[in-house]
Amino acid sequence: MNSPIKYELIKESSETKARLGKIHTPHGEIETPIFMPVGTRATVKAMTPEELKEINAQIILSNTYHLYLKPGHDIVEEAGGLHKFMNWDRPILTDSGGFQVFSLGNMRKINEDGVEFKSHIDGSKHFITPEKSIEIQNALGSDIMMAFDECVSYPSDWHYVKDSMERTTRWAKRCKDANKNPDKQAIFGIIQGGMYKDLREQSARELLELDFPGYAVGGLSVGEPADILMQVLDYTVPLMPADKPRYFMGAGSPDYLIELAIRGIDMADCVLPTRIARNGTVMTSRGKVVIRNAKHKRDFTPLDPECSCYACKNYSKAYIRHLFNVDEILGSRLATIHNLHFLIKLMEDLRESIREDRVLEFRRDFYLKYGGFDY
Ligand SMILES: CNc1nc2cc3c(=O)[nH]c(N)nc3c(CCN)c2[nH]1
Numbered sequence: 001m002n003s004p005i006k007y008e009l010i011k012e013s014s015e016t017k018a019r020l021g022k023i024h025t026p027h028g029e030i031e032t033p034i035f036m037p038v039g040t041r042a043t044v045k046a047m048t049p050e051e052l053k054e055i056n057a058q059i060i061l062s063n064t065y066h067l068y069l070k071p072g073h074d075i076v077e078e079a080g081g082l083h084k085f086m087n088w089d090r091p092i093l094t095d096s097g098g099f100q101v102f103s104l105g106n107m108r109k110i111n112e113d114g115v116e117f118k119s120h121i122d123g124s125k126h127f128i129t130p131e132k133s134i135e136i137q138n139a140l141g142s143d144i145m146m147a148f149d150e151c152v153s154y155p156s157d158w159h160y161v162k163d164s165m166e167r168t169t170r171w172a173k174r175c176k177d178a179n180k181n182p183d184k185q186a187i188f189g190i191i192q193g194g195m196y197k198d199l200r201e202q203s204a205r206e207l208l209e210l211d212f213p214g215y216a217v218g219g220l221s222v223g224e225p226a227d228i229l230m231q232v233l234d235y236t237v238p239l240m241p242a243d244k245p246r247y248f249m250g251a252g253s254p255d256y257l258i259e260l261a262i263r264g265i266d267m268a269d270c271v272l273p274t275r276i277a278r279n280g281t282v283m284t285s286r287g288k289v290v291i292r293n294a295k296h297k298r299d300f301t302p303l304d305p306e307c308s309c310y311a312c313k314n315y316s317k318a319y320i321r322h323l324f325n326v327d328e329i330l331g332s333r334l335a336t337i338h339n340l341h342f343l344i345k346l347m348e349d350l351r352e353s354i355r356e357d358r359v360l361e362f363r364r365d366f367y368l369k370y371g372g373f374d375y
């Protein structure tokens with residue numbers, strides 16, 4: 001069966017595991033390594049598709065769990081699918097609902113068949129199975145669908161993680177069998193296994209047998225210390241096929257995106273940049289700026305002196321601080337435009353450094369200015 005997703009390896013870094021690639025999808029090409037803005041409910045909050053294109057967003061995420069609850073995947077399907085519904089003609093990746101049910105829904109029961117949960121919106125009871133998740137994603141029409149999985153919390157004991165991971169593998173097979181549109185919509189398998197090397201190896205081995213066109217590392221960025229996250233990545237990435245996209249679920253700060261890319265990750269997503277923007281925190285080349293801070297009251301310079309985004313070209317810190325102070329919507333819009341532009345530009349510069357084989361120099365220069373901070 002010919003997959004709708006093809007990964008093209010363009011160049012490998014000689015000093016790290018970073019690689020320059022291109023993912024060919026039915027809705028266009030994606031250059032990797034890439035950061036994917038999250039548009040959970042069929043919109044990247046505060047951004048129009050034109051503004052997303054203006055900052056060179058190449059692919060966005062949306063969520064099965066949310067769109068199933070509202071407006072209902074049947075309505076999106078009747079609209080002609082998610083691309084049409086939200087007026088976005090570039091690639092879309094949809095997450096499967098696994099993570100959202102556990103993190104948002106009031107999870108009631110999990111068994112071999114699937115997961116029973118109560119909606120976080122109105123408390124209504126639902127039961128989602130691997131087949132239901134793929135039925136919803138087929139209706140949404142996303143280019144990349146994520147397999148229905150269980151993202152175990154941190155920490156979890158080895159026996160629970162093993163049982164959960166083995167069930168996630170059985171669910172992945174059921175997802176593959178349930179895909180009604182395999183020529184147009186690809187499924188990515190999600191490697192689980194918690195923080196246990198043997199379980200991560202088993203998960204990768206079993207999922208590779210199912211021959212998915214791409215693979216994600218799941219079960220991380222769930223509160224574990226950064227050094228454990230990197231350790232798990234260091235032994236998990238080598239288990240993933242070199243000729244397929246590698247997607248890390250849940251990373252969106254500049255330092256993490258660089259660290260993941262040099263470990264061989266091609267794709268990452270996170271609500272962080274858009275979420276903190278709405279709260280008035282912006283990412284800059286010199287670290288975090290909390291724009292509500294009174295020290296910006298008479299600062300008529302841009303958010304980031306090195307940034308060429310619409311917000312930095314046309315507005316000052318003092319103005320954007322004012323907007324947040326009086327709770328004006330434009331504040332969130334300008335901070336969102338800036339944060340997404342910042343991360344997307346960072347990935348463009350990172351890709352350039354791979355092209356020119358100077359990734360470690362790029363990383364060193366970044367940290368010299370950045371100073372590092374936790375969001
Ligand atoms: C913020 N941290 C984070 N960790 C994740 C793990 C999974 C994960 O293990 N599985 C799935 N399906 N999604 C995950 C997500 C959502 C990605 N948009 C995660 N996000």
Ligand SMILES: [Zn+2]
Nearest residue numbers: 307309312338
């Ligand atoms: Zn900017």
